[in-house]
Amino acid sequence: NFLVLDCGLHEGWATPTLGKFGxxxxxxxxxxxxxxxxxxxxxxxxxxxxxPLVLMDRIGRKRTLLIAAIxxxxxxxxxxxxxxxxxxxxxxxxxxIGCGMSYTVMPMYTGEISSKRTRGVLCTINSVSLNLGVLFxxxxxxxISRFTMAMISLAFPLLFIITFVxxxxxxxxxxxxxxxxxxxxxxxxxxxxxxVKEELEEIKKIVFVEDxxxxxxxxxxxxxxxxxxxxxRACWIxxxxxxxxxxxxxxPLLAFQSHIYEEAGFDNGDIAIMAAGVAIVLSGxxxxxxxxxxxxxxxxxxxxxxxxxxxxxxxxFFTLVKYGIDVKPFNWIPCISIVIYTVIYGFAFNTMPLxxxxxxxxxxxxxxxxxxxxxxxxxxxxxxxxxxx
Numbered sequence: 001n002f003l004v005l006d007c008g009l010h011e012g013w014a015t016p017t018l019g020k021f022g023x024x025x026x027x028x029x030x031x032x033x034x035x036x037x038x039x040x041x042x043x044x045x046x047x048x049x050x051x052p053l054v055l056m057d058r059i060g061r062k063r064t065l066l067i068a069a070i071x072x073x074x075x076x077x078x079x080x081x082x083x084x085x086x087x088x089x090x091x092x093x094x095x096x097i098g099c100g101m102s103y104t105v106m107p108m109y110t111g112e113i114s115s116k117r118t119r120g121v122l123c124t125i126n127s128v129s130l131n132l133g134v135l136f137x138x139x140x141x142x143x144i145s146r147f148t149m150a151m152i153s154l155a156f157p158l159l160f161i162i163t164f165v166x167x168x169x170x171x172x173x174x175x176x177x178x179x180x181x182x183x184x185x186x187x188x189x190x191x192x193x194x195x196v197k198e199e200l201e202e203i204k205k206i207v208f209v210e211d212x213x214x215x216x217x218x219x220x221x222x223x224x225x226x227x228x229x230x231x232x233r234a235c236w237i238x239x240x241x242x243x244x245x246x247x248x249x250x251x252p253l254l255a256f257q258s259h260i261y262e263e264a265g266f267d268n269g270d271i272a273i274m275a276a277g278v279a280i281v282l283s284g285x286x287x288x289x290x291x292x293x294x295x296x297x298x299x300x301x302x303x304x305x306x307x308x309x310x311x312x313x314x315x316x317f318f319t320l321v322k323y324g325i326d327v328k329p330f331n332w333i334p335c336i337s338i339v340i341y342t343v344i345y346g347f348a349f350n351t352m353p354l355x356x357x358x359x360x361x362x363x364x365x366x367x368x369x370x371x372x373x374x375x376x377x378x379x380x381x382x383x384x385x386x387x388x389x
Contacts, residue, residue: 001129002160003065003102006072008133009153010095012254013079014038015273016141017149019258025146026083033085035389038255040089042385044071044096045103045378049371052104060173061109064101066164072098072157080150096378098157103374112170113190127351128284134254138277142270175200176207234360234369241353242373244300246380248307250345252388253314257338264317265331272335276342283346296352303348310341 014037022028029037048068055064075094082088106126133156141149168190174183184200253260257276261269291299314337320327327333361369 001126002156002163003069003072004106004126004129005133005136006069006153006156006160007099007102008130008135009137009156010041010072010075010099010133011130011251012134012137012277013095013141013149014255015257016138017146018255019262019269020146027085027088029085031389034256035385037085037088037092038251038385039382040092041096041099042251042378042382044093044098045100046096046375047093048097048100048102049104049374049378051097051101053371056105056108057173057176061105061112061170062164062167062173063169064105065109066161068098068101068105069157069161069164070098071095072102073154073161076150076154076157080147080154082146100374100378103377104370108370109170112172113168113186125288128281128288131280131284131346131350135277135281139274142273171200171203172207175203231361237356237360238353238369238373239376241300241356242376243380244307244349245353246377247384248311248349249384249388250341250349251381252385253311253338253341255385256388260314260334260338263321264334265328266335268335272338275335275339279339279342280346280350283343284351287347287351291351296356299348300352303344306340307344307349310337310344313337314341 014034017025018029018034018037021034048071052064055067059067071094075091075098078087078094079091082091110126137149137153140152144152168186169182171183171186171190174180174186180200183203187200187203188194254276257273258269261272266272287299314334317327317330317333317337
């Protein structure tokens with residue numbers, strides 16, 4: 001989870017840092033340059049998403065994840081030493097490449113080494129780890145310099161490399177390469193039981209389907225898979241869920257919190273940012289505890305109206321500001337609305353889409369769906385940041 005936690009650090013980096021440029025930080029950024037700093041990461045995510053298509057089946061899921069840690073490590077070094085906006089852009093692209101690879105491969109690796117009983121919980125834990133990274137940088141990053149924060153954050157990809165190198169390769173990759181004994185041992189270790197013949201046979205079927213897809217060709221397999229009504233429904237469900245991550249504007253709202261509070265005239269912006277970080281983590285943990293009781297669909301349906309109302313409240317507040325109406329006595333409203341927004345985001349819309357995406361697609365389209373999901377997330381987030389700016 002160190003790699004996923006590091007993704008949270010990169011996702012949350014802008015929130016405590018953007019307000020320092022031109023003040024406590026020697027680099028000065030214009031409004032457009034701030035948007036560029038944010039968007040360069042998502043450009044990197046798009047690039048990083050495509051790299052596993054080449055690497056995963058050639059060198060395995062494990063080695064691909066280890067490679068993903070390299071640009072992440074370099075990004076923190078470059079980010080800490082950056083003295084011009086262009087070098088910051090480079091650091092953010094490197095971070096995005098590592099995050100894009102992680103977002104694509106980590107759910108597959110987690111799904112392949114876990115049982116059906118624990119798969120949903122482990123995917124939710126990944127989301128909580130991402131949120132912990134966001135909370136960490138929200139709380140620590142506000143009070144220290146960009147260089148110090150980068151050097152502290154550098155520890156996480158390094159810790160991932162040191163610890164993950166000892167973990168096993170995916171049983172699916174081992175089976176594909178005819179290392180059946182090693183695959184069986186991996187299943188025994190990950191599932192905690194001796195008799196894994198049933199699971200091994202299931203993996204052989206998955207490998208058979210994936211090999212069949214490779215023989216047909218990538219484009220042809222996608223066309224064939226999308227002819228299935230079930231896969232088409234899954235694509236529409238995925239599209240709706242991913243819009244909740246990208247198009248709803250969570251990236252600009254969280255990244256520009258310091259500017260939002262400043263424009264609203266709210267003096268305790270730092271406390272509000274930390275409250276938002278705590279809200280994301282706690283709501284993610286609560287989601288993990290209650291998802292089995294309430295179900296994913298019900299959680300999303302109940303959370304949606306609150307999600308919309310919190311955004312609508314922020315919109316109305318700043319519309320009144322724009323037209324010169326005195327709302328200073330109510331400058332706390334954007335703070336409360338953003339905290340409510342982050343609670344719902346952490347509880348439902350940050351967690352449920354990722355869990356759903358791992359469950360709704362059939363084997364013959366799962367890899368393609370994973371890649372296009374992250375690509376769509378990167379593109380839609382970039383658009384929402386640009387529209388906000």
